[in-house]
Amino acid sequence: xxxxxxxxxxxxxxxxxxxxxxxxxxxxxxxxxxxxxxxxxxxxxxxxxxxxxxxxxxxxxxxxxxxxxxxxxxxxxxxxxxxxxxxxxxxxxxxxxxxxxxxxxxxxxxxxxxxxxxxxxxxxxxxxxxxxxxxxxxxxxxxxxxxxxxxxxxxxxxxxxxxxxxxxxxxxxxxxxxxxxxxxxxxxxxxxxxxxxxxxxxxxxxxxxxxxxxxxxxxxxxxxxxxxxxxxxxxxxxxxxxxxxxxxxxxxxxxxxxxxxxxxxxxxxxxxxxxxxxxxxxxxxxxxxxxxxxxxxxxxxxxxxxxxxxxxxxxxxxxxxxxxxxxxxxxxxxxxxxxxxxxxxxxxxxxxxxxxxxxxxxxxxxxxxxxxxxxxxxxxxxxxxxxxxxxxxxxxxxxxxxxxxxxxxxxxxxxxxxxxxxxxxxxxxxxxxxxxxx
Amino acid sequence: xxxxxxxxxxxxxxxxxxxxxxxxxxxxxxxxxxxxxxxxxxxxxxxxxxxxxxxxxxxxxxxxxxxxxxxxxxxxxxxxxxxxxxxxxxxxxxxxxxxxxxxxxxxxxxxxxxxxxxxxxxxxxxxxxxxxxxxxxxxxxxxxxxxxxxxxxxxxxxxxxxxxxxxxxxxxxxxxxxxxxxxxxxxxxxxxxxxxxxxxxxxxxxxxxxxxxxxxxxxxxxxxxxxxxxxxxxxxxxxxxxxxxxxxxxxxxxxxxxxxxxxxxxxxxxxxxxxxxxxxxxxxxxxxxxxxxxxxxxxxxxxxxxxxxxxxxxxxxxxxxxxxxxxxxxxxxxxxxxxxxxxxxxxxxxxxxxxxxxxxxxxxxxxxxxxxxxxxxxxxxxxxxxxxxxxxxxxxxxxxxxxxxxxxxxxxxxxxxxxxxxxxxxxxxxxxxxxxxx
Numbered sequence: 001x002x003x004x005x006x007x008x009x010x011x012x013x014x015x016x017x018x019x020x021x022x023x024x025x026x027x028x029x030x031x032x033x034x035x036x037x038x039x040x041x042x043x044x045x046x047x048x049x050x051x052x053x054x055x056x057x058x059x060x061x062x063x064x065x066x067x068x069x070x071x072x073x074x075x076x077x078x079x080x081x082x083x084x085x086x087x088x089x090x091x092x093x094x095x096x097x098x099x100x101x102x103x104x105x106x107x108x109x110x111x112x113x114x115x116x117x118x119x120x121x122x123x124x125x126x127x128x129x130x131x132x133x134x135x136x137x138x139x140x141x142x143x144x145x146x147x148x149x150x151x152x153x154x155x156x157x158x159x160x161x162x163x164x165x166x167x168x169x170x171x172x173x174x175x176x177x178x179x180x181x182x183x184x185x186x187x188x189x190x191x192x193x194x195x196x197x198x199x200x201x202x203x204x205x206x207x208x209x210x211x212x213x214x215x216x217x218x219x220x221x222x223x224x225x226x227x228x229x230x231x232x233x234x235x236x237x238x239x240x241x242x243x244x245x246x247x248x249x250x251x252x253x254x255x256x257x258x259x260x261x262x263x264x265x266x267x268x269x270x271x272x273x274x275x276x277x278x279x280x281x282x283x284x285x286x287x288x289x290x291x292x293x294x295x296x297x298x299x300x301x302x303x304x305x306x307x308x309x310x311x312x313x314x315x316x317x318x319x320x321x322x323x324x325x326x327x328x329x330x331x332x333x334x335x336x337x338x339x340x341x342x343x344x345x346x347x348x349x350x351x352x353x354x355x356x357x358x359x360x361x362x363x364x365x366x367x368x369x370x371x372x373x374x375x376x377x378x379x380x381x382x383x384x385x386x387x388x389x390x391x392x393x394x395x396x397x398x399x400x401x402x403x404x405x406x407x408x409x410x411x412x413x414x415x416x417x418x419x420x421x422x423x424x425x426x427x428x429x430x431x432x433x434x435x436x437x438x
Numbered sequence: 439x440x441x442x443x444x445x446x447x448x449x450x451x452x453x454x455x456x457x458x459x460x461x462x463x464x465x466x467x468x469x470x471x472x473x474x475x476x477x478x479x480x481x482x483x484x485x486x487x488x489x490x491x492x493x494x495x496x497x498x499x500x501x502x503x504x505x506x507x508x509x510x511x512x513x514x515x516x517x518x519x520x521x522x523x524x525x526x527x528x529x530x531x532x533x534x535x536x537x538x539x540x541x542x543x544x545x546x547x548x549x550x551x552x553x554x555x556x557x558x559x560x561x562x563x564x565x566x567x568x569x570x571x572x573x574x575x576x577x578x579x580x581x582x583x584x585x586x587x588x589x590x591x592x593x594x595x596x597x598x599x600x601x602x603x604x605x606x607x608x609x610x611x612x613x614x615x616x617x618x619x620x621x622x623x624x625x626x627x628x629x630x631x632x633x634x635x636x637x638x639x640x641x642x643x644x645x646x647x648x649x650x651x652x653x654x655x656x657x658x659x660x661x662x663x664x665x666x667x668x669x670x671x672x673x674x675x676x677x678x679x680x681x682x683x684x685x686x687x688x689x690x691x692x693x694x695x696x697x698x699x700x701x702x703x704x705x706x707x708x709x710x711x712x713x714x715x716x717x718x719x720x721x722x723x724x725x726x727x728x729x730x731x732x733x734x735x736x737x738x739x740x741x742x743x744x745x746x747x748x749x750x751x752x753x754x755x756x757x758x759x760x761x762x763x764x765x766x767x768x769x770x771x772x773x774x775x776x777x778x779x780x781x782x783x784x785x786x787x788x789x790x791x792x793x794x795x796x797x798x799x800x801x802x803x804x805x806x807x808x809x810x811x812x813x814x815x816x817x818x819x820x821x822x823x824x825x826x827x828x829x830x831x832x833x834x835x836x837x838x839x840x841x842x843x844x845x846x847x848x849x850x851x852x853x854x855x856x857x858x859x860x861x862x863x864x865x866x867x868x869x870x871x872x873x874x875x876x
Contacts, residue, residue, distance in 0.1 A: 020649045146616045156594060156612070156653075173611055174594070178584045210678065211458045213671035215594075215653060232670055233651035236677065240648065243681025244764050247688060251760020252753060260765035260831075261778060264785040271757045272790050275823075276797055278753050282746040283801070290742040300735040303744065304728040307857055308720040310748035315690060315716050315850070318756070319709045322689020326682050327698035340699060347702040352710050359714055363721070385713075393698075412753070419745055 011040050019049035026050060027058055035065040042070055048077035051086065060089035068094075072101035075110075081126040081234060084113040113228075121205050122198040124238070125219040125228035130158040132185060134168055139181035145173065157216045159226055160189045167195065167218055167226045195220045198227055202238050207331055209235045246329050249407035250322060252278075278412050285310070285419045292427035299437050301368055302430050305360075305377055309426060312356070313384050313418035318411060320345055320392035325407050328400055335401055342394045349389030350382075357382035372436050376429040384422025391417045449478050457487035464488060465496055473503040480508055486515035489524065498527035506532075510539035513548075519564040519672060522551040551666075559643050560636040562676070563657040563666035568596040570623060572606055577619035583611065595654045597664055598627045605633065605656055605664045633658045636665055640676050645769055647673045684767050687845035688760060690716075716850050723748070723857045730865035737875050739806055740868050743815055746798070747864060751822050751856035754790070756849060758783055758830035763845050766838055773839055780832045787827030788820075795820035810874050814867040822860025829855045 014022060022041070026034045041047040051059045051074060063071045063086065075083045075098060087095050087110065095114070099107040109127050116122025130148055132141050141158060158176070160169040169189030179188045194212065196205055196219045208217065209232055216231045241257075248257050258270050289296075289306070296303055324341070327333035333341060361378030365371055392414035396406035430437060452460060460479070464472045479485040489497045489512060501509050501524065513521045513536060525533050525548065533552070537545040547565050554560025568586055570579055579596060596614070598607040607627030617626045632650065634643055634657045646655065647670055654669045679695075686695050696708050727734075727744070734741055762779070765771035771779060799816030803809055830852035834844035868875060 018650060020651075142615055173615065177580055177611065177615060210674055212456060213458075213674075215670075232653070232674075236648055236651075236670075236674065239674065239677055239681070240768070243677070243684070244768070246681070246685050247764050247767075248760050250685060250688060251756045251758075251763075253757055253760060257764075258761050260761050260771045261775065261782070264782050264789065267761075267782070267786045268789045271754075271786065272793055275750070275753060275757070275790060275794055279746065279750065279794065279797055279801070282749050285745045285749070286742045286805075289745060290739070293738045293742065296741045297735065297738040300731045300738075301728070303734045303741045304724050304731065306741065306744050307723045307727060307748035307861065308717065310745035311720050311723070311752060311853060311857065312713070312717065314749060314752040314853075315713060316709075318689045318849075319691055319713070320689075322686050322691060323696050323698050323705075325689075326685050329685075330678070330682070333698045337699065344699070344702050344705070348705045348709070351702065351706045352713060355710055356713055356717065359717055363717070367724075411756075415749060415752075419749065423745065 011044060015041065015044050015046040020053045022046075022050035023053035026062065027054055031061070031065075034062055038062050038066065039070075042066070042074060045077075047074045052078045052082035056082075056085040056089050059086050064090060064094065068097050069101055072098045076102055076106055079126055080109060080113055080128060081124065084110060084123075085118070087114060088118060116198065119202050120198065121196040121200040121202070121219050121230060122227070124202055124205060124234050125196075125198075125230045126234075127228045129218070129226065129229040131161045131165070131226055132158050132171075134160050134162070134184065134186040134189070136185050137181065138176050138179040138183050138185065138188060141171070141176055141185055145176075157218075157229070159218050159229075160185050161226050165225050167220050167224050169193065170218065193218070195224070196230060197222070203242060203329075205230060206235050206238045206242065210239070242329060246325055246407060249405060250318075250325055250411065252408065252411065254405075254408055274408070281412055281416050282419075284416055285423060288420055288423045289427065292423075292431060295427055295431045295434060298434060299430060301373075302427065305364065305426070306423070308360070309380060309384060309422045310419055312381060313388050313422060314411075314415045316349075316352070316356075316385050316388035317392035317414035317418055320348075320389045321396060321407075321410050321414060324393050324396040324410070328396060328406060333397065335397065338394065338397050341397065342390070345389045345393030346386070348393075349386035352389065353382035353385035356385050370437060372433055373430075376426065376433065376437075379429060380422050380426030383425040384418040387421040388414055388418035449482060453479065453482055453484040458491045460484075460488035461491035464500065465492055469499070469503075472500055476500050476504065477508075480504070480512060483515075485512045490516045490520035494520075494523040494527050497524050502528060502532065506535050507539060510536045514540055514544055517564055518547060518551055518566055519562065522548060522561075523556070525552060526556060554636065557640050558636065559634040559638040559640070559657050559668060560665070562640055562643065562672050563634075563636075563668045564672075565666045567656070567664065567667040569599045569603070569664055570596050570609075572598050572600070572622065572624040572627070574623050575619065576614050576617040576621050576623065576626060579609070579623055580614055583614075595656075595667070597656050597667075598623050599664050603663050605658050605662050607631065608656060631656070633662070634668060635660070641680060643668060644673050644676045644680065648677070680767065684763055684845060687843060688756075688763055688849070690846065690849065692843075692846055712846070719850055719854050720857075722854055723861060726858055726861045727865065730861075730869060733865055733869045733872060736872060737868060739811075740865065743798075743802065743864070744861070747818060747822060747860045748857055750794070750819060751826050751860060752849075752853045754787075754794075754823050754826035755830035755852035755856055758786075758827045759834060759845075759848050759852060762831050762834040762848070766834060766844060771835065773835065776832065776835050779835065780828070783827045783831030784824070786831075787824035790827065791820035791823035794823050808875060810871055811868075814864060814871065814875075817867060818860050818864030821863040822856040825859040826852055826856035 026037060038047055099111060130145060156173045158171045159167055161167055169191040170193035171185060171189050175188050194217060196217050198219050198221050216229050218226055219228045219230060221227055244257060252274050253270055258267055357378035360381045361374040364377040365374035395410045395414060399406040399409055476485055537549060568583060594611045596609045597605055599605055607629040608631035609623060609627050613626050632655055634655050636657050636659050654667050656664055657666045657668060659665055682695055690712050691708055696705055795816035798819045799812040802815040803812035833848045833852060837844040837847055
């Protein structure tokens with residue numbers, strides 16, 4: 001794909017393809033080639049839809065290379081929700097310049113949409129929604145939908161409003177088609193339909209769609225005035241992005257997410273600060289070990305087991321952590337479930353700790369033939385397993401409650417607490433039984 | 439919710455709620471109470487929809503407590519795709535017994551659906567699809583949809599077939615409504631619509647829906663015979679489950695996923711085997727360290743830094759790993775991109791390694807005031823950072839290619855390779871410069 005040459009692309013053939021496919025080609029080309037292709041698409045009036053299918057960041061980079069007049073023209077042909085996502089990636093002055101070239105009504109709508117935070121229902125919605133009066137008949141409504149099919153985000157739902165724009169009820173195209181043609185909408189509409197407050201968090205929006213299998217939901221302000229519509233395709237993107245962020249933060253990469261083919265320097269900027277901080281956190285363990293230097297000097301074989309104890313803290317903690325992170329993301333576990341989770345993780349830690357302790361105890365005994373050293377290793381690994389399970393499994397809920405990032409912070413903290421527990425037990429017991437171990 | 443008493447529930451009020459909400463109540467009740475409530479719902483003919491909204495595993499547990507006649511009756515009122523998911527959780531003899539109580543046609547349909555692997559388009563689809571002849575008019579088609587609105591999985595799409603059931607084209611309700619009433623379907627339908635082969639992997643199905651924003655797609659066999667329909671709500675479940683599995687496997691919990699409130703013993707069974715295996719993997723590091731026991735005996739302060747090196751291997755590897763896992767899940771990175779990814783991760787490893795090495799070198803120097811020990815620590819941490827980045831970032835693609843689980847295996851392997859690199863450098867250099875360090 002990346003080798004495809006723009007000049008060799010048959011533009012007439014290309015614009016017959018699905019916009020998502022054209023978007024893929026644009027994304028795969030080198031920037032100057034992509035801009036060149038975008039210009040050629042624009043001349044055929046086929047640039048708006050593919051741009052809407054691209055990642056907003058990439059689309060904005062390409063659009064910024066066109067002259068402002070052309071950029072404004074393309075934006076005015078995009079779905080407003082996509083256009084806004086793209087504008088949000090551009091510098092404020094560019095946005096102002098582009099908006100000034102649009103028709104007043106369009107500029108006003110986009111400006112309004114831009115004012116909603118991107119992680120709310122308002123930031124996700126499109127304003128191209130079909131609003132109909134309550135005394136219209138089913139037949140008239142279908143005719144109206146037919147007329148507006150081109151511009152509306154979806155014709156599968158229409159909304160009934162009063163003359164001040166207050167939402168009275170929801171209609172599906174299905175309801176309309178199934179009703180007798182002369183029935184007024186007032187009698188067909190669903191008056192207590194689910195609505196999204198414009199300020200609702202996108203993750204909550206995603207949960208609602210997921211739970212009730214909606215195709216679209218209306219967005220309203222505090223007076224139930226209809227502002228726009230959120231459709232399921234936008235929500236799927238949210239669910240995917242949410243999952244991606246979970247995975248990356250769990251791995252130690254913060255919100256400004258990283259793609260595998262990002263340039264190395266951008267990856268370094270995202271990864272390095274956390275690792276530099278983790279080293280500082282680990283100094284606590286350096287201090288613990290340094291405290292027992294005398295013991296290590298006398299029975300050096302204890303040192304051989306230390307990396308294993310450290311690795312197992314991280315491994316056990318990340319198991320418990322990943323379960324908690326998914327519990328939070330899917331909304332399965334509430335704050336009130338915390339005592340339950342704490343009891344469970346403690347019990348899992350004790351049981352797994354017993355077994356892992358037994359395993360390492362046996363291995364240690366076989367390697368060094370010192371039963372007491374086996375017992376010391378077993379107790380230490382049991383201790384750090386319990387600490388890793390308990391902290392890794394419960395801390396994310398506490399951090400979430402405190403509005404801190406559960407995934408980024410819990411892993412290193414749980415690992416460090418488990419390490420400290422493990423090394424205190426391991427080196428402390430070894431010191432206590434020193435005469436019998438040498 | 440869990441404290442709600444079934445007897446106090448007003449059943450008449452309850453069945454007016456959305457099935458997804460009744461499902462939540464059923465899931466929150468203790469088993470005997472849930473079964474009792476299910477019986478009462480059944481008497482009001484309101485048991486099928488809520489069961490379809492529950493996790494198949496939980497729904498099957500409740501259904502198994504009813505008598506077989508009632509169970510069969512409820513199943514026959516569920517959407518076939520939900521019914522099959524539920525049946526797949528029951529023992530084969532129970533399934534046979536229940537199917538024998540259904541009407542022949544229903545039993546045959548469910549039996550067929552059961553024969554498709556659950557992770558294919560066939561396992562995801564519903565058979566309740568509206569198939570219409572090509573010479574029917576738009577008006578007749580709408581009338582037909584109206585008549586079948588109750589049973590069909592969606593009325594937003596209808597499919598045009600010939601008399602042998604071969605798919606000729608796809609129609610949306612939107613197309614039907616927008617067409618002149620007397621137009622034959624042949625002229626409205628989209629003849630080269632996207633179809634799902636019955637054997638297509640569900641993850642590929644999810645990518646298609648995600649890319650093209652479809653609401654539903656038809657499933658066909660190798661002769662283009664129409665078998666069923668996959669709707670977007672089923673796909674959202676797949677996307678969510680996929681994301682959950684990624685997070686859990688990245689954390690070290692295999693495919694049979696774990697919920698935060700699962701009983702402790704079930705969690706132990708899922709987590710323990712991997713940890714017991716990881717310990718064995720870590721024995722490689724024990725061997726490396728043991729090899730340098732003499733050095734540690736002479737300069738014990740090197741031991742203080744060992745847990746830090748081990749922890750950093752895990753931390754750096756999991757950053758690179760999480761980026762790779764998301765690249766695989768979203769399909770952003772192909773096998774052919776591997777050289778690019780390898781170059782990038784190597785470069786990121788070198789840059790991050792330089793910085794982290796400098797940090798630890800400085801800290802070491804400040805703590806022990808031995809410049810040479812600072813250099814040794816810096817080189818060691820740089821070595822294991824490079825190894826962790828390179829192996830953690832590239833190995834997942836190789837494992838995926840070999841059809842092994844990239845998330846479960848890459849983490850521990852990358853950590854171990856990084857540990858071995860780091861400890862060899864650290865203890866090896868310390869040994870080489872022993873005279874200058876003591």
